[in-house]
Amino acid sequence: MLKKILRQLSKFGSDQQFLHFTENVEVVVSKVLSLAMIMVIIISVCDLLIYVAKELINDPQTLLKDTLFVIFGLFLNVLIALEILENITAYLKKHVIQVELVIVTSLIAVSRKIIILDLEKKTATDLIGLATAIFALSISYLIVRYTNKGNN
Numbered sequence: 001m002l003k004k005i006l007r008q009l010s011k012f013g014s015d016q017q018f019l020h021f022t023e024n025v026e027v028v029v030s031k032v033l034s035l036a037m038i039m040v041i042i043i044s045v046c047d048l049l050i051y052v053a054k055e056l057i058n059d060p061q062t063l064l065k066d067t068l069f070v071i072f073g074l075f076l077n078v079l080i081a082l083e084i085l086e087n088i089t090a091y092l093k094k095h096v097i098q099v100e101l102v103i104v105t106s107l108i109a110v111s112r113k114i115i116i117l118d119l120e121k122k123t124a125t126d127l128i129g130l131a132t133a134i135f136a137l138s139i140s141y142l143i144v145r146y147t148n149k150g151n152n
Helices: 002-010 015-058 060-066 068-094 099-115 124-151
Strands: none
Touching (some): 068 099, 099 124
16 A cells, blocks of 8 residues: 555656645545544434433423533534534535634634633633633634625
8 A cells, every 4th residue: 555655656747746636635535524524413413412311301390400501512512513514515615724614613612612611610811711712713703704705
């Protein structure tokens, strides 16, 4: 296998041939990542359903009081995984990383962190850090969004 790869690499006399090879590698890696992310999404959804079912069986009265934030966290995990899959598939379609999608995914991730945040265990520095991250991501999103509208 290694000999075959080395033989292929030695055939790249021109830059164009090498670029074509790297594009093919990028496509294969993106497809493998897509399949892995689909498995993560399926497992995450199953985890969410099992958790909700267990909580409903154990004590349906406390479901909304005690475990609501855990359920929200699990939902947002699935949404983040879906956004990452969308990033990968968008790359496969256009062969460019869509910065707007990356920023939206990051905003969802930070939002998840805030929703499941235990204020009793966090310091003021942690909250300032999250606020700064949200502010920076929001400004970045506005800039990218404004730039994309100007190009269309």
